[in-house]
Amino acid sequence: MNGGLKSDLQIEGAKFPSAMAPALHARINRFQLIFLIIGLIALGFTVLGAFVERRQFFFSYLFGCLFWLGLSLGCFLVTMIHELTGGRWGYPTRRFLEAGFMALPLMLLLFIPVFFGLRQLYPWARPEDLASDEILQKLRGYQNSGAYIARAVICLGIWSWMAWSLRRWSLQQDATTDAAPTRKARTLSGPGIVIYGLLGTVAYVDWIMSLEKHWYSTMFAVIVIIGQILVAYAFTVIWLTLLRNEEPISAVVSKSQYHQLGNLMLAFVLFWTYVSFGQLLIIYSGDEPHELSWYLHRIAGDWKWVIAALGLFHFFLPFYLLLFRAVKKHVVPVTILAAILFVVHIIEIYWQVMPAFHQGGLAVSWLDFTAPIGIGGLWLAFFLSRLKAAPLLPQHDPGLQFAFRYGH
């Protein structure tokens, strides 16, 4: 009815083909190579930048890293949410999410260069800032280079291990009709979400919050995590649309999944706005100098236009359009909105990280493009290699048949 999608599904005892169509496999191979080459070239230029503009390099690299890492972690969280809640939207998108979070070990590797730039990035690692600042001196027991690296490795290591376990069980479920692997995945997912929230708070205090001297906000980790979930939903919508005419995705995709994913994006757009504005309101009402520094650096000069863009494209436009059922049930508008959210989320991470360096106003460097493109190229190549490594649909998930027969 809409873009050739079926409005209702009748899959009885369905067995999806376990091998990918050769034509699709060849296409994925080609794109994997293209992404890999683009990524390597862009990363090459980025490394060059490390010798030209050292500080800018580390900030741009951290920004690129945090965005793609956030996308992996968003996929990881959404997978765990779906393990717990079920729902039709999660089955055709499951393998995209899995391929997304399987890039976590890659990101652990790509995060290593950040460890060499701590003195460029963080006030607490700079001896000259440290010497004149009593508060930073008192925080030294927690905020120092060794602890930063240890915490980053522990967080990324635990997440990678949990993600790898989820993937392993998912693939085991493909091979057996016994529900044991899914049960294990569900058992991990409940505590997994809590563990992620706790470790995420630790990580984002280190990675982003401590970019600003003395600044803290208890809401901040929530803003980051909600953004990650939102961008993961946007990412899956884009992939669902790209592959919607391919076997076996075409057999199960329908308006109802787009409707549900649209609703989920709407919910997380609202959630993102709620926590982002909540943090602003609390700091604005408190009016304390050490809390305001974050926003003062982020409204300076042309940064305020970035805020306007975030308000328009990260909140108002998707919020308003996603209210309409007609938008959510049609492939093209909901995919365009997902693409807008994906891009504007990159800008949001940029706006979180970069004003700590360019405190006087927006100053875009060529490294701000090469770093995320380079990391993104490798990420997408890795993503595609994981995507083609497994059947495009989970084979025997116990929730699957039920969801397609009765689920709405």
Add this chain to the structure above:
Amino acid sequence: MIVEPRTAPPEFPSEAPTAEEEKTLYGLMAEFEEHDQLLEAARRAYAAGYRRMDAFSPFPIEELAEALGRDYTPVPLITLLGGMAGGLGGYFMEWYSMARLYPFNIGGRPHNSWPNFIPITFELTILIASLSAFVAVLVLNRLPRLNHPVFNVPEFRRASIDRFFLCIEMQDPKFDREDTWRFLESLEPISVAEVWDE
């Protein structure tokens, strides 16, 4: 007064009620066992050209409104207008009292200190929007209404338990007692009944 439903086509026109009984035919109603059947029946009825019809089920069926051809409802627009009225009204109320009627310096902030006004603006948007939706749904469904002709069919009780009904109203331009009856029979329902308005 209740008329017995029947499963065989009535003989026309001898079965038609006499004028003294003061009953008019409201429509014909088919009863189904499964929600899929109702959905399919609604689709086929729409395809056959019927428009003035309604479906009844014990639980919400997502695609049903679409199957019945109800693609337009003024509820979203009313909700939007209510939300806008609530938001603008909420902001105006705060701005007028804080910046005009009683300007008061709070921590050196501007009198029109918009971030502080957002929570109330937001809450009034949601409140008025949801109240508008609630009232709009009641009014547009002509509720509260204590009786409806479909209640005259005894089987209809199971509409709130485990049965699914499709009622084609007499008001429909395509309605014809005999043809519509046969059409409903062709959908393979458990039974077809006449619905009488008292």
